[in-house]
Amino acid sequence: MHIVILxxxxxxxxxxxxxxxxxxREFMAEGHKVTMYTYSLQYPGxxxxxxxxxxxxxxxxxxxxxxxxxxxxxxxxRKVGRELRKLRPDLIVVRYWIPYMGACQGSILRQVKKxxxxxxxxxxxxxxxxxxxxxxxxxxxxxxxxxxxxITMSASVQKDLQHFTDTPSRLVVHPLFDNFGDPVPxxxxxxxxxxxxxxxxxxxxxxxxxxxxxxxFKAMRLLKDRNSRVLPKLMVAGEYYGxxxxxxxxxxxxxxxxQLIMRTSFIADSEVRYYLSAADFVIQPYRDATQxxxxxxxxxxxxxxxxxxxxxxPDLVPDDQVGVVTEPTPGSIAxxxxxxxxxxxxxxxxxxxxxxxxxxxxxxxxAILDLGK
Numbered sequence: 001m002h003i004v005i006l007x008x009x010x011x012x013x014x015x016x017x018x019x020x021x022x023x024x025r026e027f028m029a030e031g032h033k034v035t036m037y038t039y040s041l042q043y044p045g046x047x048x049x050x051x052x053x054x055x056x057x058x059x060x061x062x063x064x065x066x067x068x069x070x071x072x073x074x075x076x077x078r079k080v081g082r083e084l085r086k087l088r089p090d091l092i093v094v095r096y097w098i099p100y101m102g103a104c105q106g107s108i109l110r111q112v113k114k115x116x117x118x119x120x121x122x123x124x125x126x127x128x129x130x131x132x133x134x135x136x137x138x139x140x141x142x143x144x145x146x147x148x149x150x151i152t153m154s155a156s157v158q159k160d161l162q163h164f165t166d167t168p169s170r171l172v173v174h175p176l177f178d179n180f181g182d183p184v185p186x187x188x189x190x191x192x193x194x195x196x197x198x199x200x201x202x203x204x205x206x207x208x209x210x211x212x213x214x215x216x217f218k219a220m221r222l223l224k225d226r227n228s229r230v231l232p233k234l235m236v237a238g239e240y241y242g243x244x245x246x247x248x249x250x251x252x253x254x255x256x257x258x259q260l261i262m263r264t265s266f267i268a269d270s271e272v273r274y275y276l277s278a279a280d281f282v283i284q285p286y287r288d289a290t291q292x293x294x295x296x297x298x299x300x301x302x303x304x305x306x307x308x309x310x311x312x313x314p315d316l317v318p319d320d321q322v323g324v325v326t327e328p329t330p331g332s333i334a335x336x337x338x339x340x341x342x343x344x345x346x347x348x349x350x351x352x353x354x355x356x357x358x359x360x361x362x363x364x365x366x367a368i369l370d371l372g373k
Contacts (some may be wrong), residue, residue: 007095009038013055015293026361036065081111091372097125102139109146119372127160149371154312176359177297180272189277199232202279212285218330221254230341235261276301299356304348306336321351
């Protein structure tokens with residue numbers, strides 16, 4: 001088949017771009033021709049809270065990436081849609097994660113569908129966004145009409161999708177993020193990152209309110225107040241997406257500066273494996289969630305996890321097997337951190353190795369191609 005992936009890819013950076021590129025390589029390994037259509041402008045500046053949307057890494061030489069979509073220009077949508085209509089790919093795999101993209105993607109796909117040939121399958125990260133804005137519902141309704149099938153990666157997104165459409169959909173777990181290299185020995189990873197010895201937990205990824213980092217900071221204070229025998233350092237590795245001043249104020253108020261290692265710049269792809277390898281456990285203290293790309297990343301590096309009982313997170317992290325599931329409160333999170341260290345990583349490792357077999361790119365590809373028949 002000729003497959004087009006329409007979504008974030010190089011020179012854009014971040015989890016979505018990494019996912020789309022890894023999926024492209026899976027399709028290619030299966031013998032399909034793959035072309036990627038990505039954004040020359042993904043977000044206008046006022047919608048992007050980080051420092052840069054673009055990668056500093058070298059361009060991937062094995063992928064055919066066309067940087068042509070301007071998310072804010074309707075004339076561009078028409079042009080790209082006509083180009084794809086004439087190209088007549090057998091399948092377009094489109095990525096939908098925020099309603100802002102609904103007008104752009106929906107318009108492009110309407111043009112494409114006029115060729116009477118191309119099937120469209122959407123990978124749906126969110127139908128209802130974590131951070132809501134006026135017009136979200138209309139934009140999603142506009143987007144979904146030309147789509148022939150949907151892939152969701154959590155039961156909560158699957159349920160949300162059913163409020164909008166009865167178009168066929170499949171629930172498939174988020175595949176392993178295995179494109180960041182192999183794990184390295186913990187000591188070597190800590191030397192690489194200039195980290196101290198001793199217990200170390202990791203919060204990884206963009207810092208946004210719904211991810212509950214403030215709850216984790218309060219949990220760290222509770223561990224200190226309890227004189228807990230478990231008092232790990234917390235490494236925060238990821239870029240602020242708003243609220244930096246509030247977090248810094250909270251850290252000062254809680255007097256936990258000496259319990260934290262703050263690496264709050266963007267983590268380059270080539271550095272990811274060192275951060276995951278250096279930690280004992282990965283902590284996801286989310287207030288709200290659908291699924292998380294950090295979970296399959298932790299699976300790949302075989303790191304036990306703490307997740308909160310929100311959205312699809314508990315479905316991906318069986319309690320007391322792959323990690324612990326807590327309530328999204330500081331007390332419960334502090335209890336969970338103590339439980340992780342009491343059990344020890346060796347308790348979780350057999351379950352991690354077994355459970356990660358579910359997170360296959362081949363299974364994910366198979367579900368997409370089945371919907372796109």
